[in-house]
Amino acid sequence: MSDLDDFKATYFDECSELLTELEEQFAAIEAGERDAGRLNAVFRAIHSIKGGAGAFGFSALVGFAHAYETLLDYVRDGRIEMSDDVVTLCIRANDIVADHVKAAQTGEALPADYGMDEKARFDALARGESVAEDEEGGEPLEEFDIEFVPVMVHIEAAEDETHESDAFEAAPMAFEPGHWEIHFRPHQALYARANDPLLLFRELAALGEMSVRAVIGEIPALADFEPFAVYCSWEITLISPSLTEAMIREVFEFVDGDCDIAVAQLGGGLAPLDVAPAQSLPLEPGLSDLLALADDEVEALLDFALESAPVAEPAESVEEAPEPSFAALAETIKPSAPIAVARVPVEALKPATPVPESEDGERRNVGVQSIRVDLDKVDRVVNMVGELVITQSMLTQQMDETLRARYTELVRGLEVLAQTTRGLQDSVMAIRAQPVKSVFSRMPRLVRELAQKTGKKIKLETIGENTEIDKTVIEQLSDPLTHMIRNSADHGIEAPDLRTARGKADTGTIRLSAEQAGGNILIIVEDDGGGINRERVLQVARDKGIVAADVNPSDEQIDQLIFAPGFSTASEVSDISGRGVGMDVVLSNIKKIGGSVHVRSWTGKGTRMTLRLPLTLAVLDVMLVKVGGSPYVVPLSSIVETIQCSRAAFERVPSGGKVLQVRGEYVQVIDLAERFDMLTETEADNRFVVLCEAEGSHKVALIVDDIIGQQQVVIKSLEENFERVDGIAGGTILGDGNVALIVDVQGLKTTIMHKTAA
Amino acid sequence: MEALGLRDDLVDKTVAGHNTLQLIAFSIGEQTYGVEITTVREIRAWNGATPLPNTREFVRGVINLRGTIVPIFDLRARFGDGQTSPTKNHVVVVMSVGDKWVGILVDAVSDILTVSRDDIHNVPEGNSIDTELLNGIVTHESRMVGLIDLHAVVSGAKIDG
Numbered sequence: 001m002s003d004l005d006d007f008k009a010t011y012f013d014e015c016s017e018l019l020t021e022l023e024e025q026f027a028a029i030e031a032g033e034r035d036a037g038r039l040n041a042v043f044r045a046i047h048s049i050k051g052g053a054g055a056f057g058f059s060a061l062v063g064f065a066h067a068y069e070t071l072l073d074y075v076r077d078g079r080i081e082m083s084d085d086v087v088t089l090c091i092r093a094n095d096i097v098a099d100h101v102k103a104a105q106t107g108e109a110l111p112a113d114y115g116m117d118e119k120a121r122f123d124a125l126a127r128g129e130s131v132a133e134d135e136e137g138g139e140p141l142e143e144f145d146i147e148f149v150p151v152m153v154h155i156e157a158a159e160d161e162t163h164e165s166d167a168f169e170a171a172p173m174a175f176e177p178g179h180w181e182i183h184f185r186p187h188q189a190l191y192a193r194a195n196d197p198l199l200l201f202r203e204l205a206a207l208g209e210m211s212v213r214a215v216i217g218e219i220p221a222l223a224d225f226e227p228f229a230v231y232c233s234w235e236i237t238l239i240s241p242s243l244t245e246a247m248i249r250e251v252f253e254f255v256d257g258d259c260d261i262a263v264a265q266l267g268g269g270l271a272p273l274d275v276a277p278a279q280s281l282p283l284e285p286g287l288s289d290l291l292a293l294a295d296d297e298v299e300a301l302l303d304f305a306l307e308s309a310p311v312a313e314p315a316e317s318v319e320e321a322p323e324p325s326f327a328a329l330a331e332t333i334k335p336s337a338p339i340a341v342a343r344v345p346v347e348a349l350k351p352a353t354p355v356p357e358s359e360d361g362e363r364r365n366v367g368v369q370s371i372r373v374d375l376d377k378v379d380r381v382v383n384m385v386g387e388l389v390i391t392q393s394m395l396t397q398q399m400d401e402t403l404r405a406r407y408t409e410l411v412r413g414l415e416v417l418a419q420t421t422r423g424l425q426d427s428v429m430a431i432r433a434q435p436v437k438s439v440f441s442r443m444p445r446l447v448r449e450l451a452q453k454t455g456k457k458i459k460l461e462t463i464g465e466n467t468e469i470d471k472t473v474i475e476q477l478s479d480p481l482t483h484m485i486r487n488s489a490d491h492g493i494e495a496p497d498l499r500t501a502r503g504k505a506d507t508g509t510i511r512l513s514a515e516q517a518g519g520n521i522l523i524i525v526e527d528d529g530g531g532i533n534r535e536r537v538l539q540v541a542r543d544k545g546i547v548a549a550d551v552n553p554s555d556e557q558i559d560q561l562i563f564a565p566g567f568s569t570a571s572e573v574s575d576i577s578g579r580g581v582g583m584d585v586v587l588s589n590i591k592k593i594g595g596s597v598h599v600r601s602w603t604g605k606g607t608r609m610t611l612r613l614p615l616t617l618a619v620l621d622v623m624l625v626k627v628g629g630s631p632y633v634v635p636l637s638s639i640v641e642t643i644q645c646s647r648a649a650f651e652r653v654p655s656g657g658k659v660l661q662v663r664g665e666y667v668q669v670i671d672l673a674e675r676f677d678m679l680t681e682t683e684a685d686n687r688f689v690v691l692c693e694a695e696g697s698h699k700v701a702l703i704v705d706d707i708i709g710q711q712q713v714v715i716k717s718l719e720e721n722f723e724r725v726d727g728i729a730g731g732t733i734l735g736d737g738n739v740a741l742i743v744d745v746q747g748l749k750t751t752i753m754h755k756t757a758a
Numbered sequence: 759m760e761a762l763g764l765r766d767d768l769v770d771k772t773v774a775g776h777n778t779l780q781l782i783a784f785s786i787g788e789q790t791y792g793v794e795i796t797t798v799r800e801i802r803a804w805n806g807a808t809p810l811p812n813t814r815e816f817v818r819g820v821i822n823l824r825g826t827i828v829p830i831f832d833l834r835a836r837f838g839d840g841q842t843s844p845t846k847n848h849v850v851v852v853m854s855v856g857d858k859w860v861g862i863l864v865d866a867v868s869d870i871l872t873v874s875r876d877d878i879h880n881v882p883e884g885n886s887i888d889t890e891l892l893n894g895i896v897t898h899e900s901r902m903v904g905l906i907d908l909h910a911v912v913s914g915a916k917i918d919g
Contacts, residue, residue, distance in 0.1 A: 387825065630809050630819075676811030721858045722820070722829040723916060726812050731820060731827040739808040739820045739827055 007194050011052040013372065015101045018045040022094045024441040026087070034082045042090070043072045044253070049097060051254050053104065054199045061100035064115045068093045071122040073250075080125055089125075091445065093118055178208075178241040180248060183262040185233035190258035197234065203251045208240025233260075375471065378431055385421075385428045386714035392421045393711055394735025433468040436514045436523070439477050440465045443485055443512060450489035457496050457506055458489055463513035469521050473613055476593045477523070480586040484525040484609050485510060487583065492529030492607050502604065504528065520637045523611040532601040534558045556698070559599045563587040594715070594729070596746050620732070622713050624740065625690065626706040628678025631740035633713055633732060638692045638745045640699060642707055645687040660701045662691060670748055671703040675727065680705050692745045700749050711735075715742065779878070781871045781896075783903055784851060784864040786834050786842075791864075792871060792896070792903045797853045801867055804848035815841060817915050818863055823852065829915070830861040836911055837888065855908045862911070871898050878905065 025042050050065035072090075074080040096115040103110045182204070186197060204210055212234055219231040238248065245263050252261050396414055404411050440462050447460040469477075493499075493508030500506050511526045534555060541547040541561050553561070562583050590597050595613035614620070614637075622633035623642070643662070650658045650669060658669035669689075673680040680687070682705040690702045713732035718725060718741075729744035781792035782801075807819030807830045816835035820827045830850060834842045842848065842863055850861040878894040881904075893905040 628809075678809065678811065716825070716827045718820070718827055721827060721860060722810075725810055725916065728811065731808075733822045733825065733827075737822050738806070739822050741808065741810070741820075 008056060011056065011194065012105050014052065015049055018049055019098050019101065020438055020441055021045050023445060024437065026091050026094065027441055027444045029087055039072065039076050043069065043076060046072065046097065047254050049101065051195060051199065055194045055196050058104040060110065061104055064100055064119060065097060067119045067122050068097065071126060074126050089118065089121055178239060178243050180238045180243055181264050182236040182238060182248060183233065184236060185260040186230055187258050188228060188230050190255050193258060195255050200251055204236060204238055207247060208238050208243050211237045382428050382432065385425050389421050389425055389712055390714055390735060392417055397735050432471045434471050434474050435466045435468050436474065437465040439474055439481060440512060442478065443481065446482060446485055447489060447510060450486060454490060455495065456493050456508060458493055458508050458510060461509060461511045463511065464515050467514040467516055467521060469613065473593050476589055480589045480611065483583060483586045488525055488527040488529065488607065492527035494530050521613045523613065524608060526606060526608040528606040531603040531605060531607055532559050532562065537561055559601050562599060563597060620713050620715055621710065623690065623710055624708040625704040626708060627672045627676060627704050628680050630678065631734060631738060632743050633740050634690055634692065634702065634743045634745065636710060640691045640693050643689040643691060645685060645689050645703065660689065667691065667699045667701045669701045669703060673705065675748065682706065700745065777875050778872050779875055781873060781903065782851065782867060783869040783871050784867045786865050790868060790901055790903045791906050793853060793906050793908065795870065797908065799852045799854055799859060802850050802852065803846060804844045804850055804863060812917050813915050814917060821861060823859065828852065828859050828861050830863055831911055832863045836891065853908060855912055860912050871903065873898055
């Protein structure tokens with residue numbers, strides 16, 4: 001039971017990946033990349049979803065996926081043109097597939113007719129094209145309607161001799177064209193991936209008249225039976241005048257690499273395949289080629305075949321039949337599966353066992369191998385590596401000059417340790433890194449829907465979607481991004497006529513980009529809409545008491561107000577978003593993962609929202625400083641430069657605050673000792689300024705007593721055992737075991753802003 | 759649940775007898791205080807702490823407890839007697855309060871006491887800091903031991919605004 005649950009969980013994991021893949025593919029297809037590669041990828045994804053769904057008995061999903069697949073197949077054949085309408089229909093179909101998957105996962109039932117309209121449209125599309133030019137083209141469609149009527153499979157009972165001769169009577173069919181012989185031998189991996197040969201047979205049965213025979217000669221005595229070994233292979237005869245090899249291969253596409261497949265067309269004059277197959281295989285040149293038997297094996301087989309000739313004699317084959325126990329055993333094991341007489345001597349079957357096609361074998365080796373790992377396990381490793389990095393840097397720091405001179409071996413060892421640690425850290429981080437594509441790919445659809453709902457014309461551009469970022473960060477990114485894009489589409493981009501009136505193109509653009517900037521990832525959502533209506537925002541903020549009546553915030557501060565909790569310009573609330581509703585959620589979500597949000601707006605030109613996210617949540621590059629005798633660390637990513645202090649450089653502004661002039665620019669000064677209420681014993685002129693860039697363009701100068709150096713730290717939570725402290729982003733443990741606090745540059749700046757504003 | 763309850767009973771009977779309570783007693787100056795032994799995680803020597811800005815006087819800062827950051831509360835300061843001037847002989851008692859771990863800085867740990875629950879008296883009514891921070895008072899061999907209310911001790915640590 002739990003095994004099945006595990007399989008299901010894996011299947012749903014895969015489904016979510018495949019659905020993401022579908023989104024990606026269709027984003028590209030929409031953009032005009034309508035090549036066969038994309039289409040094949042889509043086809044494979046749908047096919048995989050269908051395959052698993054069949055194994056678990058999600059029949060509604062199978063039904064819809066099958067119809068969809070048929071349509072895709074027609075598009076692939078060129079019978080249906082990949083027009084915009086078809087693309088739109090496919091995108092809708094993806095949603096339906098996703099809904100079906102979700103329903104299967106949650107166990108909720110969808111309406112019985114869910115997706116039927118689309119299914120009917122597939123139908124119509126396919127028929128419209130095919131009936132006109134090709135009578136047969138329409139046939140598979142008719143067929144898919146009845147696809148889930150139980151498929152008749154010819155079962156040839158093992159122990160019954162008369163069936164033998166029945167099969168023989170069928171043999172003359174082999175001389176007709178369109179008569180195919182398939183040898184299908186699954187590997188263990190096929191079952192491990194929860195595939196069921198029965199589904200493949202059903203699919204084959206849809207292609208023509210089929211008979212299936214199981215080759216069970218390899219099934220050992222019960223005592224030797226290994227439950228997970230694969231003993232069974234199948235021979236399938238398939239008859240249909242229009243059948244091509246490609247059509248057959250396609251059925252097996254999904255299990256490609258997990259089984260051995262031999263497909264051959266039966267011409268005239270061949271020994272009927274009904275005869276012990278392993279003997280007849282080498283006699284049939286096509287099959288032996290396909291199986292790529294080793295030369296000596298072929299020879300051995302030929303010898304065998306000659307010795308036992310005439311193999312085709314029915315009487316002969318009956319004599320060769322194995323003890324009935326095999327068949328009986330087979331029947332008990334798999335009573336529902338098609339069973340045929342196993343008349344194949346065990347030694348003769350051997351060559352038919354996997355002698356992988358060399359090409360095939362290579363492909364399997366080249367393919368990316370992966371395992372699924374519980375994220376918790378990776379996290380544990382990441383944490384441990386973090387601690388290791390810190391211990392290593394502590395060791396290095398404690399090596400003073402005398403020790404260095406004395407223990408050169410030790411120094412060398414430490415250097416190697418440093419290198420290995422760094423490498424280990426990078427590798428561990430890489431395990432969790434994922435391209436932001438997985439989130440970005442959901443956005444085109446969102447924009448499309450928003451455009452439809454709002455009646456606007458919106459185009460989405462994505463840049464840097466291969467930028468990699470920690471998986472835990474990515475998971476937290478989807479909601480904020482959705483909110484931001486909704487916000488841009490709903491409030492940023494103007495209606496087409498207004499845009500034209502403002503002299504802009506009637507189609508608005510939302511640009512979504514990701515880039516790595518030092519130890520951070522910047523994700524920017526930018527639109528070329530009307531910008532934030534500051535008057536209204538300020539008015540609402542005043543009405544709600546977020547900003548006092550006598551305070552005049554700067555433009556930048558007003559823009560930032562849309563992130564204030566409870567802020568919403570009520571008059572603008574729509575069913576899509578209310579600016580403010582959700583934006584405070586954006587802020588809190590992003591803060592939770594150690595990031596920050598900044599918004600800038602240009603009236604009439606657009607709005608840009610910047611998310612700054614840490615590359616990883618585990619290790620931070622910092623500058624270690626001292627303030628009032630206590631260690632503090634400032635994230636290196638926010639530091640612009642450090643300056644030796646000079647009292648003369650500070651000037652007081654009327655509000656009582658200090659500013660520092662740095663190359664012609666006035667920068668707000670925060671004396672950390674003062675701010676943190678600590679006593680500093682350092683002389684004023686011996687102190688240092690750490691110039692930081694908080695979110696946005698504004699810089700802030702932090703005065704510290706001493707700068708100690710750079711290092712890496714593991715972020716520890718202060719809230720775990722205490723509570724959040726203003727101006728402090730968390731804590732970390734230094735090499736000497738002491739705790740250092742992490743300065744929250746952005747937080748300091750905002751509290752100062754509030755203080756001056758209040 | 760049932761099983762756990764039973765086990766507690768057994769422990770009580772064998773180790774300390776029925777209806778009794780074991781306390782860790784520690785001193786601040788002349789005064790003795792106690793906390794229930796089950797809340798105490800470890801006792802360690804004072805080794806300094808990193809000060810936390812924007813917190814009240816009685817928050818001495820944070821320490822590293824095997825990779826976890828734990829705040830330290832100065833019990834003397836909490837009772838309004840000014841900050842302790844700690845030496846190496848001062849002691850930090852690490853305890854769990856709810857799901858958090860906190861350290862309490864005291865002068866010394868003096869004893870493990872077994873007291874009867876019946877001997878616990880209510881704190882006399884009043885509005886001094888003492889009464890706010892105590893759950894009760896128990897007499898042990900003619901000494902008066904104040905039972906610390908940990909939740910109260912660690913509350914109000916931040917300076918607002």
